Amino acid sequence: MSARPLALSSRIPPGLAHAGLLWPSLGIILVFMVAPIAIMLTYSFLVPGAYGGVEWTFSTGAYEQILFERDFLDDSLTFTPDYLIIVARSLLQATVATALCLVISVPTAYYIATRSERVKNIWLFLITIPYWVNLLIRTIALLFVLRDDGPINSALLDLGVIGQPLALSYNGFAISLGLIYSFLPFMVLPLYSAFERFDFRLLEAAYDLYASRRTAFFRIVLPVMRPGLIAGSLLVFIPSVGSYLAPDILGGGKTLMIGNLIGTQFQGARNWPFGAALSMILLTITLIVLLWLARRAAQQQSN
């Protein structure tokens, strides 16, 4: 038998069979995913059409618009930080969400990894289910709980703890909480698989050398876990930066993050080149982060 154990038929040339198997998927992704992004890149250098869409004139105006406002009268550019603030806020929100997810996930993942096989599986199932459950519904559930007349506020009002509802929803706090709530399982699961491979004899050695529990954890466990920490952080950070639902539903409809800013450029007849430029920036941030991760992983493997 040849080295190709999965050959389907001896009559079809291997090259042709390979292409026939591969190209339906490859083709559909190239046509309906890669080509659209190429079109977006092109559109980001065009001029918005009068009734939506684009006009075929080369311009870097869409990118300039992120930082500057063009004066209609004398065509001069003035610096306006509005869009920059939205981009910065997206990065900040994503950073806060990632940091808090780390703080919650490290102990949780460690705890799960040190359980017995049976108990471990139950915990993993509990963490995995929200990972797959509809994000829209989960975001709605969080809004339901946080609303002014939601169960938290009603309970506190009934108990007389507060005189008027706490502003838990429709603000930056709600978005932060929403991002953590959305992507927490993305952090716990990779951290768990990293802790799972942890050699606990290292911990034993640390204690033998009179390390305190705290020292052992921060000086031994966490440094060994670095690849897992980085992977988990990216899995939270990347979807958080481009998040649409959490700011849209929990932020109260204001354009608060880059994902929503992109969305509004394409709903109705807004500004397609501007939306395309923002999309390219978001995509670039994401791909840079992913490439960096892939290179680190490759280095780790070669070491």
Added chain:
Amino acid sequence: MSTARLRDLRVFPGFGLLSVGCVVFLYAPIVVLALYSFNDGRSVTRWAGFSLRWYQTVFANQNIQTAALNSVVIAIIAATVATVFALGAAIATVNRKKGGGEGAHVVLTFPLMVPEIVTAVASLVFFVAVGISLGFATILIAHIVFCIPFAYLPIKARLESMDETLPSAAADLYASPARAFLRITLPLLVPGLVSGWLLAFIISLDDFIITALVAGPGATTLPLHIYGMLRLGMTPEVNAISTLMLAASTVLVLLSGLLGQVGRKH
């Protein structure tokens, strides 16, 4: 050092409590949301006794029925097409692992790397640019594209963990390659195929952003309908329909998880 001592040393104080807190945080909102779907009162806050009336309104709602049917039909077609395509792609990339399979692998997982909102607007722009009118067909195409990596990864993982000598043994026993594939490889792949299909189905059923942008004015899916309901305010109907979707996803995830475990044992 004894294992008992070792286990003891592995414990850090407070970690267990934090883990319980983590799970409570993940579940409390959805449990509360589900609980209030059984509330008899019109108010979404005060408890007025147990009732199934909101489920009756949901089931009687023609628009919800249409949206739900659309969602299920799209998810079944998208998951099936994606799984069939992904099966071919997984076989091809695993065969060619030594030379040139990597580029294909990057393209196949590319939809996972692009932020959803970017995929959504890029698809919209593409369909408008090439003149495909937005509706059921565009939703279906977009869903097939983002379902492929979800079906591809578990199938590929299953193929890679498979004993390569089995098809060879079949060939030694004069089975044709087609027969060896159908009788040996395919049955061994079933757990990977099923879990890939289920994941693709859930992903398709749940998608909101991409669907919202490529749906156009005519077609609607359940998440789009729920989002529309929410825009009019938080009503007990939203709780009821959300609870139904929660239940559906949970059952599918459990099913996929159990099948995955069964697959691992064999």
